[in-house]
Amino acid sequence: MATNIKRSSFDQFGYVHGPLKWAIAFTASLGAILEVIDTSIVNVALTDIQASLGATVSEVGWVVTGYAIANVVLIPLSAWLGDYFGRKTYFIFSLIGFTLASVLCGLAFNLPMLVFSRILQGLCGGGLLAKAQAILFETFPPAEQGLAQAVFGVGVIAGPAIGPTLGGFLVDGLGWRWIFFVNIPFGIIAVAMSVVFLPKDKDKSETQSQAVDWFGIGFLVIAIGCMQTLLEEGEKEDWFSSSFITTLAIASIIGLGLFIWYELKVAHPAVDLRVLRHRSLAAGSVLSAVVGMGLYGTLFAVPIFAQSVLHFTATQTGLLLAPGALASAIVMVLLGKLSSKIDARFLIAMGAVGSSGVMFQLAAITPQTGIDDLFWPLVWRGAFTVLMFLPLSLAVLGPLPKQDISAGSGFYNLTRQLGGSIGIALLTTLLDRRQAFHRDILLAKLSPYDPETNQRLDTLNGALQGQGMDATTAQQQALALLSQTVDTQAAVLSYADCFRVVGVGFLCSLPLLLFLGKGGAGVKAPVAH
Secondary structure, three states: OHHHHOOOEEOOOOOEEOOHHHHHHHHHHHHHHHHHHHHHHHHHHHHHHHHHHOOOHHHHOHHHHHHHHHHHHHHHHHHHHHHHHOHHHHHHHHHHHHHHHHHHHHHOOOHHHHHHHHHHHHHHHHHHHHHHHHHHHHHOOHHHHHHHHHHHHHHHHHHHHHHHHHHHHHHHHOOOOHHHHOHHHHHHHHHHHHHHHOOOOOOOOHHHHOOOOHHHHHHHHHHHHHHHHHHHHOOOOOHHHOHHHHHHHHHHHHHHHHHHHHHHHOOOOOOOHHHHHOHHHHHHHHHHHHHHHHHHHHHHHHHHHHHHOOOOOHHHHHHHHHHHHHHHHHHHHHHHHHOOOOOHHHHHHHHHHHHHHHHHHHOOOOOOOOHHHHHHHHHHHHHHHHHHHHHHHHHHHOOOOHHHHHHHHHHHHHHHHHHHHHHHHHHHHHHHHHHHHHHHHHHHHOOOOOHHHHHHHHHHHHHHHHOOOOHHHHHHHHHHHHHHHHHHHHHHHHHHHHHHHHHHHHHHOHHHHHHOOOHHHHOOOOOOO
């Protein structure tokens, strides 16, 4: 069967024709899906990991932070690493490393070993996401990019929602270690498919004979590593009131400045910043960050609201997100067939406006909100996100020359990942500050001279005494229940504020569409080199 699939031809531009191109698409996408799911699958297991390994809340957070930092550092380097070692060799190495790191995570006997293993997992996973998308753009001719990117996009869009769903089932049914062990069979399958189906690497490239840009890599690690750590840990440390966060901010700014200066100066940079001369990539990367903020930010806020306010279990929370992930997959496949016929800017605008409307709809939540109230908004969120993600990929990367696609894909995916981190950091801070703000306002309205307050306390008091409590205990419990009601209402109002901010952010991103191309509808045949 594999032999029949590999009976495909390459045209003069290097694009693949025949069954092999779809085998390559599923191979590359499987690697990307593994990486994306592992970004969020661990979130529902942190409490169990904390109890099992005897860690504090702040310590166990590094299981997520370590992976995220390693991930974003490697993404922009994926183009250079693919050129240096060979695209196929590097992709297979990343898959093997990711799978072995997953084994180490599952076997971890203490927190330092788990964090170290997660960092290894993030370093290997960082090469999968951007490289997978670049492989698809280099494999499929322009007219078929919509369907190819739809296959890739199903995992990237649905992955953040699938992660908590799958994680909830595994943690509740088998234990937290299985959220890592589940990667083993899929990792082995992905490696085998890569060995069989990915085209052989070309002969030794010019990149391999060049000196390694160690200074550029070092400056990148400082800039992106410090920035990601700042975003992950900022709220816990109360931002710039902490000397640790202030130091990270200064180091990140200095590292970024040195990185840009050195990469534009050196003849053979590790990260080719000159690729940003393409207007579609520069503007699209900014828009990608907004999409990342909306995608990951919403998927951060909804589960926390469900668990903290609605008191859902991990499995219930995962099931709440599952219909939206399914809607994303369905719309992605349907849109893949139409994207080559419709102006990408029109689709992105529809997605942004629709996503904004969903955010304002979610802002109508109350303490009585249930699964039925959240079902359709989350389904529509999944559908409208696809209208932004898939056409944006085509509009940003489609117009690039083939030799710039790998570097461009690295930038594009980096901005989405960083956008997600920025969105989560902003929403975490906003939730905390707005909850305190709303609580102060609500408490100001509660007064012993307010008839409604006294009536509510008398009702609670009477109900508690009717259950057998003495007058003093009933009064104390009534006050506690009233305080709890205030806290719940303040939390609901703060979540509503967050959803409104995300909605406004989508609308504010619309002017960036003026800098994008038509995407699939405006694709021209490539020029031979």
